[in-house]
Amino acid sequence: MKISINNYEIFLIDYMEGRLNDAEIQQLKAFCVQNNIDFEEITNDLPVLDSPDIAFDEKECLLKDEIVPFDDIDEDQCILKPDTSIVFKDKKSLKKKAFILPLYSKTAAAVAVIALLFGLFWLPKTENSNTNEQPILVELAPETNESHPKDTLISPENLSDNESNEEYRNVYENAQIASNGEVAHHVSAKQQNIENQHNSSSFKNEENECIIENVTEDIQPIKIEPELLASLEPRMATEIIVSEDFAIENGLLPEMAFLLPANNYYLVQNQEWVEDDHEYYEQHLSLIGRGISWLSQGRYTSISEVISDGLHIAKHEVIDLSEQAVAIAYIKADEGLNEIKTKWEERFERKEQ
Amino acid sequence: MNRSQYNKCVEQYADRIFRFALSSLCDEDLAKDVVQETFTRIWEHVDTVNFEQAKSYLFTAAHHIMIDEIRRSRKDEPLDESNIQKSVSNNYSDVQEVLHNALTTLPEVQRNVILLRDYEGYSYQEISEITKLSESQVKVYIFRGRTALKKQLKSIDNLIDVEP
Numbered sequence: 001m002k003i004s005i006n007n008y009e010i011f012l013i014d015y016m017e018g019r020l021n022d023a024e025i026q027q028l029k030a031f032c033v034q035n036n037i038d039f040e041e042i043t044n045d046l047p048v049l050d051s052p053d054i055a056f057d058e059k060e061c062l063l064k065d066e067i068v069p070f071d072d073i074d075e076d077q078c079i080l081k082p083d084t085s086i087v088f089k090d091k092k093s094l095k096k097k098a099f100i101l102p103l104y105s106k107t108a109a110a111v112a113v114i115a116l117l118f119g120l121f122w123l124p125k126t127e128n129s130n131t132n133e134q135p136i137l138v139e140l141a142p143e144t145n146e147s148h149p150k151d152t153l154i155s156p157e158n159l160s161d162n163e164s165n166e167e168y169r170n171v172y173e174n175a176q177i178a179s180n181g182e183v184a185h186h187v188s189a190k191q192q193n194i195e196n197q198h199n200s201s202s203f204k205n206e207e208n209e210c211i212i213e214n215v216t217e218d219i220q221p222i223k224i225e226p227e228l229l230a231s232l233e234p235r236m237a238t239e240i241i242v243s244e245d246f247a248i249e250n251g252l253l254p255e256m257a258f259l260l261p262a263n264n265y266y267l268v269q270n271q272e273w274v275e276d277d278h279e280y281y282e283q284h285l286s287l288i289g290r291g292i293s294w295l296s297q298g299r300y301t302s303i304s305e306v307i308s309d310g311l312h313i314a315k316h317e318v319i320d321l322s323e324q325a326v327a328i329a330y331i332k333a334d335e336g337l338n339e340i341k342t343k344w345e346e347r348f349e350r351k352e353q
Numbered sequence: 354m355n356r357s358q359y360n361k362c363v364e365q366y367a368d369r370i371f372r373f374a375l376s377s378l379c380d381e382d383l384a385k386d387v388v389q390e391t392f393t394r395i396w397e398h399v400d401t402v403n404f405e406q407a408k409s410y411l412f413t414a415a416h417h418i419m420i421d422e423i424r425r426s427r428k429d430e431p432l433d434e435s436n437i438q439k440s441v442s443n444n445y446s447d448v449q450e451v452l453h454n455a456l457t458t459l460p461e462v463q464r465n466v467i468l469l470r471d472y473e474g475y476s477y478q479e480i481s482e483i484t485k486l487s488e489s490q491v492k493v494y495i496f497r498g499r500t501a502l503k504k505q506l507k508s509i510d511n512l513i514d515v516e517p
Contacts, residue, residue, distance in 0.1 A: 009496040010493060046500065049456065051372060059364065059367050063363050066360070
């Protein structure tokens with residue numbers, strides 16, 4: 001490469017760093033003389049920077065956590081904990097409207113099972129009524145109540161001594177609301193036995209027998225963590241914990257075991273259960289579910305208080321049919337029988353009209 | 354490069370990138386931003402960058418981030434030389450401090466190639482790859498930068514000589 005005004009600096013730096021041979025050095029010096037460049041001046045004492053002793057004090061922010069080998073992970077660390085504050089509020093949009101009788105679905109089958117329980121408990125007390133033709137309303141009429149004190153409607157202690165009710169009492173005693181906020185529900189083998197013994201009186205076909213057997217196995221305890229409840233506002237708790245799906249998928253409380261079949265029983269007996277009633281059925285569960293929640297977090301001391309608020313919700317949030325559920329719950333609470341009667345009568349009147 | 358090697362890069366090169374950026378930008382906060390951004394970029398490509406290539410990748414990224422930063426903040430304008438001379442004339446403690454102050458008067462390209470050469474000892478070819486300049490350009494910029502620094506030192510010497 002020939003030295004020129006455009007590249008002499010490259011030669012100069014190569015010279016300073018000892019990369020030129022003697023001939024090249026001579027050429028460079030000659031070029032500088034020709035162009036009035038002070039070779040000695042320009043190549044001497046060119047400064048070099050020393051790296052300062054400066055540290056970057058935010059290295060921690062740049063570092064990435066090391067991945068722990070699987071072998072070093074405790075089993076406890078592998079348990080995922082759900083963020084229960086995340087809820088899907090539009091469940092209704094996901095629900096299927098179709099509901100078919102006879103009872104094919106698990107939830108409907110659950111209703112059937114419990115309906116049998118109700119029948120076991122209730123029908124022997126209403127010998128004079130024709131349950132195939134009369135709505136439950138008739139059974140709840142005052143004259144019925146006179147022959148069977150209200151306590152008998154809710155308290156196993158006051159059940160009659162016949163075998164069915166004796167066994168039902170045991171079932172009832174196994175289903176309790178724990179004082180620490182946990183709601184537990186047990187469906188004992190006895191309950192299944194009862195159902196198996198008596199289902200022929202209400203639902204005789206083999207299909208239902210099979211369903212009943214499956215359902216009793218499927219019903220699981222409902223467990224609501226006290227810590228979770230304590231951390232939630234009451235309103236939130238009702239929305240998060242006791243959703244319709246939660247109630248449906250996790251089994252039924254003792255109250256529900258009594259309430260749902262009563263309602264279902266009424267519908268079936270009156271042949272009013274049609275496909276559209278599926279929505280009603282779920283609303284019903286929703287209302288009861290709220291009651292579970294309220295009881296669970298100790299906001300209410302009795303189910304009657306639950307029902308009181310439940311009525312309010314029924315009027316504002318749940319379709320009117322749910323009032324029946326509330327009304328039936330009143331029986332359980334041993335209160336408001338007249339109100340039940342009134343509400344049912346009003347409903348029948350509306351239907352007849 | 355795996356996670357462990359990335360962390361090793363942080364330990365080995367974060368300080369050096371920071372010095373490079375701080376000396377070039379003369380702004381500690383900006384220099385920290387450059388370091389953060391540089392390591393963010395390499396982390397984003399951690400699967401494709403070999404550990405052996407990491408140093409070059411980091412300085413290349415840092416250089417371009419600094420260029421972008423300087424252009425964005427319009428700090429590529431040389432500082433007022435008289436102010437520099439004035440400030441250093443009364444505050445310098447040694448030649449290196451004067452040189453680093455004088456460095457800020459150089460154009461950004463000259464600054465960066467000198468820093469890469471002097472701080473990191475990169476060859477001209479390596480500097481050429483980092484800065485995307487030709488090797489000849491790198492040499493010319495380095496020569497001109499050093500000559501400018503030398504002039505600055507001389508002028509400061511002259512100022513000291515004339516001060517009472």
